[in-house]
Amino acid sequence: xxxxxxxxxxxxxxxxxxxxxxxxxxxxxxxxxxxxxxxxxxxxxxxxxxxxxxxxxxxxxxxxxxxxxxxxxxxxxxxxxxxxxxxxxxxxxxxxxxxxxxxxxxxxxxx
Amino acid sequence: xxxxxxxxxxxxxxxxxxxxxxxxxxxxxxxxxxxxxxxxxxxxxxxxxxxxxxxxxxxxxxxxxxxxxxxxxxxxxxxxxxxxxxxxxxxxxxxxxxxxxxxxxxxxxxx
DNA sequence: TAAATATATAAATGTCTGTTGATATGCTCA
DNA sequence: TGAGCATATCAACAGACATTTATATATTTA
Numbered sequence: 001x002x003x004x005x006x007x008x009x010x011x012x013x014x015x016x017x018x019x020x021x022x023x024x025x026x027x028x029x030x031x032x033x034x035x036x037x038x039x040x041x042x043x044x045x046x047x048x049x050x051x052x053x054x055x056x057x058x059x060x061x062x063x064x065x066x067x068x069x070x071x072x073x074x075x076x077x078x079x080x081x082x083x084x085x086x087x088x089x090x091x092x093x094x095x096x097x098x099x100x101x102x103x104x105x106x107x108x109x110x111x
Numbered sequence: 112x113x114x115x116x117x118x119x120x121x122x123x124x125x126x127x128x129x130x131x132x133x134x135x136x137x138x139x140x141x142x143x144x145x146x147x148x149x150x151x152x153x154x155x156x157x158x159x160x161x162x163x164x165x166x167x168x169x170x171x172x173x174x175x176x177x178x179x180x181x182x183x184x185x186x187x188x189x190x191x192x193x194x195x196x197x198x199x200x201x202x203x204x205x206x207x208x209x210x211x212x213x214x215x216x217x218x219x220x221x222x
Numbered sequence: 223t224a225a226a227t228a229t230a231t232a233a234a235t236g237t238c239t240g241t242t243g244a245t246a247t248g249c250t251c252a
Numbered sequence: 253t254g255a256g257c258a259t260a261t262c263a264a265c266a267g268a269c270a271t272t273t274a275t276a277t278a279t280t281t282a
Binding site (some may be wrong): 009013019020022024026028029039040071087091092093094096097098102103 | 134
């Protein structure tokens with residue numbers, strides 16, 4: 001960089017890998033459905049499967065990915081395994097993304 | 112859904128497709144580098160190519176994707192084509208993502 | 223221990239996507 | 253008009269990923 005980048009943005013540059021990984025895990029609609037569903041509180045896998053009408057292996061797969069990115073916490077209770085949001089701010093991020101998306105659509109210059 | 116989901120989250124559910132698409136465009140590190148570089152103001156393609164040390168077709172490809180998601184605006188000036196951030200709040204989102212990522216790492220329960 | 227349920231994992235597949243190298247398009251100037 | 257630069261597009265390829273089907277692991281109960 002030419003040295004004209006504000007310091008705060010330079011900090012960003014060093015974290016772009018992590019940011020991209022986070023955004024990647026938010027880039028699948030089914031994973032987002034799971035996250036938003038978990039906003040109500042911890043849920044078992046079977047519950048998620050029922051509610052979201054997804055196959056059980058698919059839900060497990062996505063939960064694994066969400067766990068890998070630390071977006072959810074896991075807890076076993078008997079035969080059930082409960083997943084919960086690791087941080088409620090995740091929902092805020094989704095709402096911010098929705099707001100920006102809406103605004104971008106409203107302000108777009110090319111139709 | 113069982114009706115136990117807060118209304119504001121129900122609104123989210125209807126926009127998950129758009130949110131996922133937005134997150135998807137933020138899920139590539141090179142695209143993020145471009146966005147952060149554009150935070151300084153509009154830049155020509157060749158400038159981006161030089162600064163980020165990426166091939167010119169690759170930069171064009173990513174810019175096309177960013178434009179498709181309305182994250183950047185395009186403007187021609189002679190032989191040069193300038194790209195700029197469509198909304199400065201995009202940077203805020205990146206910073207929020209970085210902050211959450213950091214917090215998730217700090218608070219993770221499984222090591 | 224056997225059966226039943228809950229969840230995870232494995233294998234296979236088709237699709238998407240990031241990247242490269244080559245080429246086309248568009249603009250400017252001589 | 254032709255040469256040269258800036259940018260976009262195309263073709264090809266490799267790797268990633270979402271999804272499905274089938275199977276394995278773990279827990280509870282009879």
